[in-house]
Structure formats: C-alpha cells, structure tokens
Amino acid sequence: MPTILITGASSGIGKATALRFQSEGWNVVATMRDPATSDLDHTDTMLVSRLDVTAPSSIKAAVSEAIDRFGSIDVLLNNAGYGAYGPLEAFTTDRIRRQFDTNVIGLLDVTKAVLPHMRASRSGAIINISSIGGQVTFPLGALYHGTKFAVEGLSEALHYELEPLGIRVRIVEPGMIKTDFGGRSFDFAMDESLGDYAPTAEAMGRVFGKLASNPSAPELVADVIWQAANTNSDQLRFRAGPDAVELLDKRKQQDDATFIGSIKALMHD
Known part of the structure; x- marks a missing residue:
C-alpha cells in the first residue's frame, strides 16, 4: 500500500488531499504545526503528526515516524504555506524572512529530508503546490x-535532477480556492504612514473580490493532486480550477505589456 506525506494538512487543500488519498486506499501521513487542531482521525492508514517546515528537527522526526509506521514515503506533497501581501516597505525583515522560510526554505528542507529514502528506492513523486501566483503577479x-x-523554478530544475533517479516532480497551480488563505494563511501588512499605497491596496481589494467570487473547492485541487501523483506522463505542471486554466492561458498567449495592462485595467474597473 503506497504512502503519501502531506505538509499543511490541518485544513483546506492539505486536508482534502489527505481524505482523498485515504479513500483510495493509501496510507496518509497528515502533518501540521499543531496536530491538536486537526479533526482528522488517527486510523490504521492515517497518521497525524507534527511537522513545522521552519523547524528542521520536526521535519526529521516526522519523516522518520512516517517511515517507521508505513515503511515508505512514495509521494511527498509540499503544501504548507501562506500569503504575505502589502507594500514592501510595510514588512519588517523578520516578516520577509518568515514568508521565504515557510514557502521556499521549508519546502526545500522537507524535500531534502525525504530524498534519501526515495533515492534509495529509485522511485517516488514530489508534488509542490504553487499557484496561479507562480506565473502571474498582482500588485502588493x-x-x-x-x-x-x-517554487516554480526550483521544481522545474529538480525535475531534471531527479528524473534519472526514478523520482518524478510535479507542480500543481491552483486558482482561487475556498480555503483559509484569506484568514490565518494570509499576512497583510499596511502602515498608516504609507498612505501613498492606499489607492493600490483599495483597488486590489476589489480585484481579489472579483477573482474570488466563484472559488473552486479544495476537493477539486485534491483531484488534480491525485492525477499528478498517479500519471506516468512527463507532464510537469497541473492547473487546478477553471480560473487557473483561463488566466494562465491568457498569460502564456500575451506579451508582458498586454497582460500587465489587463491587470491594471481590472484594478480600475
């Protein structure tokens, strides 16, 4: 029975993916910073354990526990992350480092911890959750x-590096999803002294309201992750949600000036 280890599995995409893979007969290692907050049930096929991607000791412990319990890690889903938005001037260096430590360094540290096991077995898949925001940008x-x-760049490079060892790398790019991204998974910084940025912040509030008017369910992303984990094709990127397909197609087809102009126009609608 194959095993998937998921980071950030307390809610949203991570939780939906844990339940999806368990329903398909997989062993699931659902990790999160505080397992006490999870309503996922410990079962013969579900291990709920602590893993903070910014704490290397917890990464090592969680990976060891997973292998001790199930004997292997066949798929790693790097899902833990959050979004920091706001004028750059509003962020302290500590908050800047926290964003990169969680979304990038933490992802790399978890991947490094799992790779020796996958390399020894000459098999496995690493699935990294990116976003439409991995190819498209918005102000602030x-x-x-x-x-x-x-995440997009390191994943593509790792694809070359790990393919000869039998390890597949996949990128999943969700659009707007019904998750806690706007709550505890969102870090917005603004300062009263930075009033010059207020019009942009107000415009982006309207833009995000429009983009999030019809979000996809986390289960849709879980379906795409299931596909990415089980396909034998060479496909690297998997889009999740009709808005992701539409927006990323638009970005691919248009030059910088045209696409960026469309974002500016959306801000002033």
Whole structure:
C-alpha cells in the first residue's frame, strides 16, 4: 500500500488531499504545526503528526515516524504555506524572512529530508503546490509571488535532477480556492504612514473580490493532486480550477505589456 506525506494538512487543500488519498486506499501521513487542531482521525492508514517546515528537527522526526509506521514515503506533497501581501516597505525583515522560510526554505528542507529514502528506492513523486501566483503577479504581492515563482523554478530544475533517479516532480497551480488563505494563511501588512499605497491596496481589494467570487473547492485541487501523483506522463505542471486554466492561458498567449495592462485595467474597473 503506497504512502503519501502531506505538509499543511490541518485544513483546506492539505486536508482534502489527505481524505482523498485515504479513500483510495493509501496510507496518509497528515502533518501540521499543531496536530491538536486537526479533526482528522488517527486510523490504521492515517497518521497525524507534527511537522513545522521552519523547524528542521520536526521535519526529521516526522519523516522518520512516517517511515517507521508505513515503511515508505512514495509521494511527498509540499503544501504548507501562506500569503504575505502589502507594500514592501510595510514588512519588517523578520516578516520577509518568515514568508521565504515557510514557502521556499521549508519546502526545500522537507524535500531534502525525504530524498534519501526515495533515492534509495529509485522511485517516488514530489508534488509542490504553487499557484496561479507562480506565473502571474498582482500588485502588493512581491513577497508571495516571489516565493511561488521560486517554487516554480526550483521544481522545474529538480525535475531534471531527479528524473534519472526514478523520482518524478510535479507542480500543481491552483486558482482561487475556498480555503483559509484569506484568514490565518494570509499576512497583510499596511502602515498608516504609507498612505501613498492606499489607492493600490483599495483597488486590489476589489480585484481579489472579483477573482474570488466563484472559488473552486479544495476537493477539486485534491483531484488534480491525485492525477499528478498517479500519471506516468512527463507532464510537469497541473492547473487546478477553471480560473487557473483561463488566466494562465491568457498569460502564456500575451506579451508582458498586454497582460500587465489587463491587470491594471481590472484594478480600475
């Protein structure tokens, strides 16, 4: 029976994916910073354990526990992350580092912890959750988009690096999803002294309201992750949600000036 290890599995995409893979007969290692907050049930096929992607000791412990319990990790889903938005000037260096430590360094550390096991077995799949924000940017998103562009680049490079070892790398790019991204998974910074940015912040509030008017369910992303984990094709990127398909197609077809112009126009509608 194959095993998937998921980071950020307390809610949203991670939780939906844990339930989807369990329903398909897989062993699931559902990890999160505080397992006490999870309503996922410990069963013979579901291990709920602590893993904080910014704490290397917890990563090592969770990976060891998973292998001890189920004997293997066949798929790693790097899902943990959050979004920092706001003017760059409003963020302290500590908050900037936290965004990159969680979304990029943490992802790399978890991947490094799992790779020796996959390399020894000459098999496995690493699925990294990116976003439409990994190829498309919005104003005030320098930090978040910076991390997701990094996830896209490091994943593509790892694809070359790991394919000869029998390890597949996949990128999943969700659009707007009904998750906690706007709550505890969202870090918005603004300062009263930075009034020059207020019109942009107000415009982006309207834009996000429009984009999030019909979000997809986390279960839709879980379906795409299931496909990415089980396909034998060479496909690297998997889009999740009709808005992701539409927006990323538009970005691919248009030059920079045209696409960026369309975002500016959306801000002023």
